[in-house]
Amino acid sequence: MARVLLFGAFADVAGWREQEVEGGSTEALVAVLSEHEGLAERLARPGRMTVVNRVVVRGDVTVTPDDEVAFAPPVSGG
Amino acid sequence: MALLVDGPIDAGALLDAFCDGRTDVGAVVSFTGLCRAATDGRAVETLTLDAWRGFTEEAMTALEDEARARFEGVELMAVHRWGEVRPGEAIVFVAAAAAHRRTAFDAADYLMDQLKTRAPLWKREDGPDGRRWIEARASDHADAARWNTETNG
Numbered sequence: 001m002a003r004v005l006l007f008g009a010f011a012d013v014a015g016w017r018e019q020e021v022e023g024g025s026t027e028a029l030v031a032v033l034s035e036h037e038g039l040a041e042r043l044a045r046p047g048r049m050t051v052v053n054r055v056v057v058r059g060d061v062t063v064t065p066d067d068e069v070a071f072a073p074p075v076s077g078g
Numbered sequence: 079m080a081l082l083v084d085g086p087i088d089a090g091a092l093l094d095a096f097c098d099g100r101t102d103v104g105a106v107v108s109f110t111g112l113c114r115a116a117t118d119g120r121a122v123e124t125l126t127l128d129a130w131r132g133f134t135e136e137a138m139t140a141l142e143d144e145a146r147a148r149f150e151g152v153e154l155m156a157v158h159r160w161g162e163v164r165p166g167e168a169i170v171f172v173a174a175a176a177a178h179r180r181t182a183f184d185a186a187d188y189l190m191d192q193l194k195t196r197a198p199l200w201k202r203e204d205g206p207d208g209r210r211w212i213e214a215r216a217s218d219h220a221d222a223a224r225w226n227t228e229t230n231g
């Protein structure tokens with residue numbers, strides 16, 4: 001379980017921006033989020049940003065219920 | 079100074095404020111990015127920028143700090159819009175001040191390349207053809223990659 005934040009197209013497709021999600025690691029959370037068909041396709045694209053407690057992480061990272069985990073597509077500022 | 083704002087960016091006023099009272103530099107370069115009315119032949123009625131308040135500003139500030147470390151003595155300002163933007167309105171403003179023009183040009187160019195490819199902002203276009211989420215283009219990444227090989231300006 002963790003507090004999950006979604007940004008950009010992820011939030012648009014999922015229809016929410018912030019929610020508690022079951023899962024003990026970032027990839028476990030992705031697996032749960034991927035039960036949403038549209039989100040699964042977006043999450044599987046390269047360049048996904050994963051941020052745990054405001055620190056960008058790579059690979060599968062263990063999370064606890066106190067953790068805030070954000071998922072976002074590749075950025076597009078400017 | 080890196081700012082995220084949800085209201086109009088007045089590039090002229092920002093540039094005036096940035097230059098005001100400066101006697102320590104000989105060059106100021108500014109860049110203003112505008113919302114286009116069409117992208118790749120598709121009309122754009124509204125551009126919406128999603129941001130993560132706090133996190134996005136911190137990341138923009140870190141990119142500014144990187145630019146300051148790379149271009150010694152340069153002073154920088156970056157202001158980015160978030161929320162809904164209409165065609166013709168400014169999306170981003172960057173200014174760089176330095177003793178000489180080449181450093182100012184390069185620092186502004188560098189910071190814009192980093193903002194385009196690394197600042198946590200997500201851009202969506204809405205128009206008569208529907209909704210489209212935008213990602214940094216291959217050319218944006220190629221522009222940013224130039225700085226991995228170029229020497230300090």
